[in-house]
């Protein structure tokens with residue numbers, strides 16, 4: 007057994023912090039603890055009574071002792087002292103023990119070093135007190151041992167005295183030698199060859215203690231017949247180990263010191279001389295060192311050098327003074343006036359001692375012997391288990407498995423917690439980047455689209471955004487990424503349609519060109535218009551689908567390329583074609599205008615010389631106007647009468663002769679036509695079709711039917727121009743729709759890419775998008791409501807024009823036909839939200855072609871301007887009464903100067919209040935004046951995918967806001 011008292015080797019000592027006495031070891035841990043200081047005031051001794059000494063000290067309560075001088079005495083020094091406990095003359099030693107030092111003493115039973123010592127002037131009652139305390143402690147120790155059968159206790163005792171600065175062994179008086187103090191690096195200060203005896207029982211221990219007392223140096227002085235002339239230290243070492251059955255190899259070990267100091271004395275009072283005087287000098291010297299150590303410790307251990315080594319007493323008690331021990335000091339006092347000054351010195355010492363802090367720890371040792379024994383037993387048990395499998399062992403294995411599982415679960419929980427922490431941290435970061443002065447805090451939540459920017463997990467708000475995101479992602483993936491080939495297929499189909507459309511347009515334009523050729527001999531304006539139109543048509547014919555090399559629908563994709571790479575290529579190609587379509591659309595617009603102009607220039611019935619069409623007419627101008635109509639060749643004539651408006655008809659049928667529409671081929675008509683043509687048929691050089699002259703029916707028409715014929719052609723021409731106009735309009739619509747469909751595809755591809763970038767592997771068909779739960783699609787009304795709420799919140803987040811919001815809100819009420827518009831709006835807003843999140847409040851410097859990039863701040867500014875506009879409108883669109891009623895209802899102060907603006911600022915301010923949204927929309931509608939449905943059509947929104955035009959309607963502000971940066975615009979066809 008290795009015991010460190012206090013010098014057990016560190017490698018074998020396991021120290022934990024001290025427990026509160028009476029508590030579980032290591033339970034209520036105390037890092038630092040002040041020395042417990044109590045004062046015991048004894049009664050007047052017989053000697054003092056005889057000398058008529060007066061009582062100078064009085065215990066006013068359990069903690070205070072007060073100096074009570076005689077009436078004539080003048081007191082200048084402190085008269086009242088307070089301590090942990092003060093015991094008056096009537097208090098028994100048992101009380102002093104129980105209330106003052108018991109807890110400290112019994113700490114030793116739980117591995118904590120403890121020291122109890124008595125300090126005081128000679129004959130103040132130190133020995134009287136310490137003998138009683140030791141007795142009580144021994145009783146309690148053995149009582150505890152009896153009550154703790156699970157532990158095996160061992161009590162050892164050693165006793166020494168320091169007499170005239172010599173250390174003597176009280177249990178080995180035979181030696182008569184002065185024992186040396188050694189400094190052991192591991193054990194600290196040890197007394198060489200000090201006998202340590204193991205107490206067999208309490209009686210034995212008492213006996214040994216008695217031996218120590220008996221061996222102590224005692225002398226008679228004037229103050230005390232049996233004055234202790236030395237410092238006595240009785241050390242009990244208490245070791246306890248759990249009994250063997252528990253397989254525990256660790257033991258508590260602690261020392262309990264009972265220190266009875268020699269009393270400070272004045273030679274004048276003790277009348278000491280000779281040996282007594284010398285003893286007194288040593289006593290006072292060592293007590294002075296003790297006082298110095300205490301004083302230094304009382305102002306802090308780092309106050310400098312602590313002179314422990316200046317006396318043997320302080321060297322031996324070093325651990326009890328500011329070290330690894332719990333310490334209690336009992337300061338004994340004589341109440342006599344004659345010892346008042348000595349008593350005050352004792353109280354001053356006690357006062358300093360109160361400030362000394364110790365660091366007590368639980369001392370545990372591992373016995374090598376016990377350890378080996380334990381390991382041997384363990385090996386034997388395991389060997390036995392191996393030989394005969396124990397069914398209980400299976401249980402243990404299961405328990406082990408369960409423990410492993412629990413460990414894994416804990417690990418997962420920790421991981422989840424760390425992820426939550428990470429999210430929180432990012433949110434904090436987000437908050438820091440986007441200051442909290444953002445007008446709508448909840449907006450930030452929705453501005454986070456990607457997982458890395460998720461807002462704090464916060465109930466419905468996030469739930470809705472998350473659901474929307476997941477729904478969108480899922481839908482997107484189902485539509486696009488879940489089957490990327492389908493998406494490719496869709497693109498191909500679109501291209502095919504686009505190609506068809508181009509071919510139809512080309513065929514129709516052929517017809518149109520020929521038709522226009524027929525009008526070349528019209529008036530000057532018409533001729534110019536026609537020339538322009540022809541040029542445009544030529545230009546349009548030049549526009550062919552650029553991607554003839556595009557693989558046909560159903561062709562196999564290159565297998566060595568990733569789906570996304572192919573899709574990217576497709577998008578790039580679509581982008582190229584997009585400009586073609588845009589050109590086509592623009593040229594169709596021009597053609598339409600020209601046709602309108604042409605229609606205007608066509609001879610009206612008023613212009614026609616109905617009664618003066620004969621070759622002999624005197625008005626060559628009027629006659630000339632008629633000529634083009636009369637000079638059309640047969641092919642054009644037939645084409646003219648064949649409306650090219652139907653795209654389907656624009657196929658082969660358009661070019662075929664339509665017998666039913668052929669003009670009457672009567673002889674009269676032919677002769678009349680012929681007669682006219684003789685003079686007026688345009689020559690080839692004028693653009694007429696000379697080859698058709700021979701076969702034209704006009705040649706065979708008679709002049710009698712000429713007027714009728716002209717009229718008929720006139721009507722046909724008008725009709726055809728109208729048809730062409732309608733057809734061009736239809737072409738435009740189809741181009742727009744084609745454009746729109748491509749937009750949708752692009753959106754899908756962008757999402758596909760985003761999802762791919764986010765780590766969702768699409769190519770292996772493993773859709774890693776967190777499936778919320780496969781549920782049957784919700785009915786449209788429900789979906790509509792949810793989407794609308796998402797849109798409203800996104801409007802709010804992105805600071806979208808409230809006029810746009812109003813238009814959209816009022817237009818789309820939940821028809822099934824609204825689905826596509828809702829989806830488009832949602833997708834655009836989602837993009838915008840992401841875009842705003844990415845660029846934050848920064849206002850990017852305008853770049854070429856990128857002038858309208860929006861930031862959060864620019865959106866807010868635009869919205870503020872819009873609100874100012876609406877505020878102005880309140881004056882003209884509302885009566886004073888209406889305004890006032892609204893102010894009251896919307897809680898705007900009536901007396902405020904900016905109440906209109908205040909009111910408008912409240913519009914569309916709460917995306918979560920349905921009633922508020924409805925009312926806001928109605929008010930904005932009234933202010934802007936697009937009510938009645940006259941100005942608003944759903945198609946406005948459909949066509950909004952086009953880049954901003956110069957249209958000035960408010961709804962186009964959305965496009966102004968939503969002008970994507972160039973990298974996105976490359977995809978927006």
Ligand SMILES: Nc1ncnc2c1ncn2[C@@H]1O[C@H](COP(=O)(O)OP(=O)(O)OP(=O)(O)O)[C@@H](O)[C@H]1O
Nearest residue numbers: 048127128129130131132133134230233234268269
């Ligand atoms: N609380 C007390 N009640 C009654 N008598 C006491 C009390 N304390 C001390 N005495 C008596 O006072 C006398 C002196 O006590 P004691 O020897 O314990 O003093 P001391 O402080 O140890 O002196 P010294 O330092 O000289 O050894 C003894 O006769 C003792 O019985």
